[in-house]
Amino acid sequence: MAMKKFINNPDNLVSELLEGYALAYANKVKLAGDGLVVRAKQKDAGKVGIVTIGGSGHEPALSGFVGQGLLDISVPGEIFAAPGPPHCLKAIKRADRGAGVLFVVLNHEGDVLSANMTMEMVEKDGLNVRMLLTQEDIANAPRSEPENRRGFIGFLPVYKIAGAAAEAGRSLDDVYDVASRYATNMATLAVAVKTGTVPMNGEDMFSLPDEDMEIGLGQHGEAGTGQMELKTADETADIMMGMLLKDLDVKAGEKLLGICNGLGGTTLMEQFIVYRRMHQICEEKGIELARGPVGEYITVQEPAGIQMHIGRLDDELIELWDAPCSSPFFSM
Amino acid sequence: MAMKKFINNPDNLVSELLEGYALAYANKVKLAGDGLVVRAKQKDAGKVGIVTIGGSGHEPALSGFVGQGLLDISVPGEIFAAPGPPHCLKAIKRADRGAGVLFVVLNHEGDVLSANMTMEMVEKDGLNVRMLLTQEDIANAPRSEPENRRGFIGFLPVYKIAGAAAEAGRSLDDVYDVASRYATNMATLAVAVKTGTVPMNGEDMFSLPDEDMEIGLGQHGEAGTGQMELKTADETADIMMGMLLKDLDVKAGEKLLGICNGLGGTTLMEQFIVYRRMHQICEEKGIELARGPVGEYITVQEPAGIQMHIGRLDDELIELWDAPCSSPFFSM
Amino acid sequence: MGETVGYDDMVSMIRTAGKHIRANVDKLTELDSATGDGDHGAAMVRSMDLADDAIKAAGGGDLKGLLHDIGWAIMGGAGGATGPLLGCIFMGMSEGTEGKESLDVNDLAELLEAGLAKVRKQTKADVGDKTMIDALVPGVQALRAAADENASIPEALVRAADAAAGGAQSTVSLIARFGRAKNLGARGIGTKDPGATSIALLFRGFSEAQNDAGDETAAE
Amino acid sequence: MGETVGYDDMVSMIRTAGKHIRANVDKLTELDSATGDGDHGAAMVRSMDLADDAIKAAGGGDLKGLLHDIGWAIMGGAGGATGPLLGCIFMGMSEGTEGKESLDVNDLAELLEAGLAKVRKQTKADVGDKTMIDALVPGVQALRAAADENASIPEALVRAADAAAGGAQSTVSLIARFGRAKNLGARGIGTKDPGATSIALLFRGFSEAQNDAGDETAAE
């Protein structure tokens, strides 16, 4: 079967999608040279900048969250590939409004390599930057081995919390501390039932038997740990929430943020149905699922599946989460 | 192949998805009795209410747009089915804050039947309501036969414009007039390349040969007029924008709003790439594609495809479009 | 029964109609699957369940009120095209009672004429458009003709049921111009319209309730 | 050439390495398709194109500057894991020149040791983890050993290239512990690591440029 995607030359995917994105949301974002996505209106001087990096093909992640109260600059790489350190360095320099920059990186090897090299340059140049690595996928490794936990949808609350603190004029160390408090208190797990298509060559990203689903996949469908027969929405949520709550050691009386993030091919209808059960499970255990968006924030070329996320909240984090923000794909 | 959807009992799809939606967005919406989706905080008295109706299975449409500056109440029906007049009547009564209600209905037979019967009751009860039918799909009938043009994504700018006017305290007639000015100056066309799955029974919604795409489909994959070989994103946009601009008789110098709406299985990446070409085409013709969101606003159970929409703007409409609004799935 | 139809007779007519619908639900589902979205059988069963509920809730005595409640309940609960259209027929019938509690054959014809008139206000579909109108119109017309000839109510209803069944059958060779089936165009030729089939079943039920043959069910 | 490597020699070594990469791009794509995402061949070709561009832009004379520019360009433009890692090797080599414009065999070993040291700061992967490190480490070690024995530069580079090729070959039986291939676990056994294969090709190119055999290309 031909690749059934609305694209032109696969070599131009990223430049074309960024161009379309910036045209459609010209009121909020624009493209700077070197493929950086920046705010249409720069943040006030004296406030901490927030920069992130990551491969393309996961729209609206990550550039969809550039905007007031969220990111200052996103550095998109090619499809599924990290951007290079020179671009990252330029973004950091541009985002520095005199109060330093928080550099948020999702734990994927390419991104981390690029980020580490960037940080070497940052230090050589004497810039005021702190890097925060998000490491939350519980499928691959225990909590004691964060370096082996991948960065998933947890980036969204991390951007939101950091962005709100930065907008409030707090110092880089402060911004780092609140964002990192959330980042070290979150857990995510993915499940998929159908594959997506690699846009460069039309190939399936992975394969699954007709009657099966798989828990624990990576961001690009890298094999997970739990291949099993298809389950209902409630059964799937029961299994996954059980693993997440255990991993994060959530106790009755605690407050959580919860996200059900669609990977592309799963309808919002289903995401709502799954979120309903996430909420029920918490309620049964005396845990409050206090906040939670549901939607497609990070996709990966139309596989059917979701990322289920929880994160521990406290009063300060709730306040930062609730603060207003405005980006093309997330607003409060 | 088993139906690869995260659902439970197909009979409970709508109640479960609404419950999950209201839990996830408790800050913005809540469920009222009889399955109405209402704002978490009611609109101020003395302002025109905006009510819409429509079948479920198209999430985030239509309930995703309940919120400040947009809808007051959405009346969701069962999957792909209109809600009954009794529910519509209740919604209208509830939304009436003393200044009357604009009742926006997408032109689909079930919805229109239900809406007409509702309007009969409304008149019997002496309520102050004006009904606005959106009729914009150019595939089925010429502009001179609006009754045969289906209502598609054009509901979104109509809600937005009406909502902004209502929020500004304008009269029902005023609100109707601006919304109707946009509604009679818009055009939409759909294209699909892959089918979705009916969630009640797991069947394909329609079928298309492996190498083909089809232009002019209905909201549920009802057969279109233009089955043809797959094209690139640019070629597809060229064909469709040509038809849309011709239908609306757009002249150089005019300003348009443009939407590229994904139906579920088409990535945002592709939607951006298509929007880019929509913009280029306008530019080449001296037309300004002045505003335009891109994203999934009305879906239909994961078929790969898009709805391409244009609408004529003037200064007043631009101002109303740009006014702030805040709903779970559309904010400005 | 026989010369007039009272409240209890109407209840029995509606219940017998429900029996015929339930006995044919799979057929209705199959027809709507072929030309529409497959939910017409379920919508009709739900309609008859709602009618039963309304009958139970009503308690008795007020025919106009009963028919109104049934119509309003079906409108609100049956969904799809069936809800507003079938609901409308009952609402129209309610208006057509003009407050009478006992209907002669002429009153009965007026009642159904009012149902037809009400539904015609909601849809532009006419005979030949392959919708429920194709069964409703001949059914109502046959009832009117029988009333004009002063036929007995049981006989009038048999003639109406036969005419409705014929009307439903006539849809097989038609192209749908309304409803979901419209999108199918000529590909729908060969399949009977599900809505018309349901209307014929309702008439058959009405007739059988007045002819003491309420245990058998028609097969469509 | 022979006793020392100057600016022009380095340029010719890099260009010959590029020739070997380009000749084996399909093989590299195939290996990365089997264990990763299939883009390693393209990333390596892009890297060598970027190196060529940097060479053209540099004009000549400043070896340290040239290697830095190549590294920085590859980091920014090659993408994936290749960009930062291979870029890093060149950046490290730049630091390892210590400003010398003419390198004897010992200087050359130091240069590549500096490249290895720099990349080691970026990744925890070690020999046996089925990455480019498996080719880089034996290649650099063989060069160091040859330098310690005062071998000629051409001979030292042949020994390094052989060792790197052997290292790449050793990855066939390994399980990847870094990079995308890690997710494959034991299923990756049997496939040579694409990154290690590329490193071996680079060493082979360096060696051939110094051995006057620049027209043939290694087949991996």
Ligand SMILES: Nc1ncnc2c1ncn2[C@@H]1O[C@H](COP(=O)(O)OP(=O)(O)O)[C@@H](O)[C@H]1O
């Ligand atoms: N506009 C209309 N006018 C008259 N009858 C209609 C119309 N639309 C649909 N119908 C009838 O409704 C039937 C389908 O009912 P149902 O399956 O409940 O509706 P839906 O198409 O919404 O699923 C059709 O067979 C036809 O008889």
Ligand SMILES: Nc1ncnc2c1ncn2[C@@H]1O[C@H](COP(=O)(O)OP(=O)(O)O)[C@@H](O)[C@H]1O
């Ligand atoms: N963490 C790492 N340390 C060392 N080498 C690595 C690492 N990750 C990947 N590699 C090397 O990179 C190669 C893949 O390169 P490439 O395909 O360009 O990267 P990507 O996996 O991002 O597509 C692997 O074969 C391996 O040799």
Ligand SMILES: [Mg+2]
């Ligand atoms: Mg139907």
Ligand SMILES: [Mg+2]
């Ligand atoms: Mg239906």
Ligand SMILES: [Mg+2]
């Ligand atoms: Mg690769």
Ligand SMILES: [Mg+2]
């Ligand atoms: Mg890659």
